[in-house]
Amino acid sequence: MSESTTVAVEAPAAGKGGKLKAIGLALLALGAILCAVAYLDEDSRKRFGYAYMLGFVFAWSIVVGSLFFIALQHVTRSVWSVVLRRTAEMLASPLAMFLLVALFLPLLALALLNPDYTIFKWMIEGGMGNDHLQHEKAPYLNQSFFLIRTVFYFAIWMFFAWFFVRGSLKQDSGSGDVKPTLRMRAASGPFLILFGFTVTFAAFDWMMSLEPSWFSTIYGVYAFSGITLAGLAAITIAVVGLRAKGLIAPELVRPDHLYSLGGLLFAxxxxxxxxxxxxxxxxxxxxxxxxxxxxxxxxENGWLAITWAVAILRFILPFFLLLGRGAKMDGKRLVQVSVLILVGQVVDLYWLIMPSLAPESGPMLGWQELAPLVMFSGVILLTAGLFLGRHxxxxxxxxxxxxxxxxxx
Amino acid sequence: MTDSGRQLAGIIGLYDDPDSLIAAAEKVRDAGYEKWDCHTPYPVHGLDAAMGLKPSPLAFLCLGAGGVGAGAAMLMQWWMSAVDYPVRIGGKPFFSWPAFVPIAFELFVLFASLATMGGMLVLCKLGTWASPLHDSGVMAEVTTTRHGVVLNADDPKFDEESARALLEEAGCDDIRLLYENVEEEA
Structure with a gap:
């Protein structure tokens, strides 16, 4: 393709992301109020903790999934992704990561101040009962080590979100400075190693430990695959959406670029x-x-339907919908599949987290389950809107x- | 069509750069030719679209053969474990499908890759041991430095004059006629 036109890279700054900001803020406020109501209601307080974790992990998977995408592009020195990498940087902004840290605090508070209602049964006095397996795990699964690990995870993600996003924003002045790119490339390798460990152990801590006797060594990889899919799906929706709104010039992101995104989603x-x-x-x-x-x-107890829903939403449907070459180049199709994948991530997290509460009572779904999801979706939209307005x-x-x-x- | 006893196989226009080739291919495509082809020393991006090529049937062959492979694997394991020599393992049913999935997956991959490989060779017409392109020496040129458009003589729209005119219109200054069995004549 010849350099025929100077592509209108910059849309007028005013009003950029304003609507997104408003919707995000509304969802955040609505979700927060519903969360408070769910917590104050003694009957749903226990359920609420699990639902809150679900909502948190959903937003977290989009943010760290996008962070992984950024690091992946630097470590592979990809050319194709440069035109759309900023979208991933928008989703993995340090502000989003900061809000996630802040919104993780209620879970900690619940565990430390109101242990009757905590989702981390192993954390409370006598919570392990006389289960030998859980006592064997005590050197890992204990309150202080858990806190240290959580701080460590967040510190790593926070730092690298800041590092990668700032590095890219620095180049916006148009000097074409290579130095930030080289620095980010050098850091991306070590970060990916840290990312692998932190995501694995965070998944152990936040989700696997909800059923403290149970263990699976592949759990971290399972969580990683879901996180990456959620990040890629969110990036795809955002890229196609921004392009449709004219915030990314249509001639910048062509089917050639979309094909690579679609290929990653499929893979x-x-x-x-x-x-x-x-x-x-x-x-x-x-x-x-x-x-x-x-x-x-x-x-059992009605959970089999959820299990099948996970398999269909996460694998069978996206697999066949993305199989063809044309599908991976078609923005509309990619957005449809990405929405499906994000819904799949929610159902998957529901499947991972919710049965830990009371498997015998079957799947429950009420506004209490959805409230944190609304709030955390608001976090993603709000931080994306703020980022768009500024950069x-x-x-x-x-x-x-x-x-x-x-x-x- | 004969010319001094020789059978005309087609006409080739040779170009020095891929952009001219693509422009020519678009012209030939729009003129409605069906039996024609392009030859280049390396893959030229955008040529498929310029030639108006339909997607290759290879993808469907690959998926179909994969499905056959997976089905065959399931059938084979069902017959071996549940019919011919049933052995109770770990208290599980004779037909325990989750245990059969890895082998079904492997045979899916095996069948799909063999069918894709074989299908590719067939679709590339492997086994055509002689062609006017080789006999005339043009093949040596289009596999090193030049880019050629070949219009076959058996295309319903083909006639020598209009084909020549079409290639000239597309900016070609090296147009040659291709004959069957040139070597025998020479």
Whole structure:
């Protein structure tokens, strides 16, 4: 493609992301009020803790999933993604990460101040009962080590969100400075190693420990595949959406770029299917009671329907919808599948988290479950809107920008 | 169509750069030719669209063969574990499908890749051991430095004059006629 037109990179700054900000703020406020009501109601307080974790992990998966995407592009020195990397930077903004940290505090407060209602049963005095397995895990699963780890995870993600986003924003002045790119490339490798560990152990701490006797060594990889899918799906929706609104010039992100996004979505869909089936099959085959109980809880008392919903929403539908070459280049189709994947992530998290409360009473769904989800969706939209209002919508100062614009498959 | 006893196979226009080739391919496509092809020393981006090529059937062959492979694997394991030699393992049913999935997956991949490989060779017409392109030496040129558009003589729209005119209109200054069995004549 020839350099025929100077692409209108910058839309008028006024009003950018204003609507998104308003919607985000409204959802955040509405969700927060509903959360407060759910907490104050003694009957739903216990349920509320689990629902809150679900909402938190959903937003967290989009933010760290986007952070992973950014680091992946730097470590592979990708050219294709430069035109749309700013969208991932918008989703993984330090502000979003900061809000997540702040909104994690209620969960900690619940555990420390009101242990009767905490979701971390192992954390409270006598919560382990006389379960030998849980006592064996005590050197890892205890309150102080948990707190130290949580601070460590957030510190790592916070720092790198700031580092990668700031590095990219620095180049916006248009000097074409290569230094930030080189620095980010150098840091991306070590970060990805840290990312692998922190995400794995965070998944252990926040979700696997909800059923403290149970364990699965593949759990971290399972969580990682879901996180990456959620991040990619959110990026895809945002890129196509911003392009439709004219905030990203249509000629910047062409089917060639979309194809790579679609390919990643497809690859991680397959990866998720592979990992989730591996976990299921090994536990089913070995047939050890303390392991199989996890799937017993999730196949009885009405939970089997949720299990199938997860398999269909996360693997079967996206797999066939993304299989064709044309589908990966079609923005509309990609957005549809991405929405499906995000819904799949919510259902998957529901499947992971909710049965820990009371598996025998079957799946419950009320406004109490949805309130935190509304609030955390508001966080994502609000921080995206704020970011849009302040910064350019594409990383036009990246030294590889022109090359990325001309990218062909 | 004969010319001094030789059978005309087609006409080729040779270009020095891929952009001219693409422009020519678009002209030939729009003129409604069906039996024609392009030859380039390396993959030229955008040529598929310029030629108006339909998507290759290979993808469907790949998926279909994969499905056959997975089905065959399931059938085979069902017959072995539940019919021919049933052995109770770990208290599980004879037909325990989750245990059969890895092998079904492997055969899916095996069948799909073999069918794709074989299908690719067939669709590329492997086994056509002689062609006017080779006989005339043009193939040596289009696999090193030049880009060629070949219009086959058996296309319903083909006639020598209009084909030549079309290629000239597309800016070609090296147009040659291709004959069947040139070597025998020479």
């Amino acid at each position: 991680f869909t397959c990866f998720w299917g592979y990992i989730s089936f591996s976990q299921f099959m090994l536990i089913w085959y070995a047939n050890i009671p303390e392991e199989t109980i996890y799937y017993v809880h999730r196949t 350019k919508t594409v990383a036009a100062g990246d030294p590889l920008f022109e090359k990325s614009k001309a990218f062909h498959l």
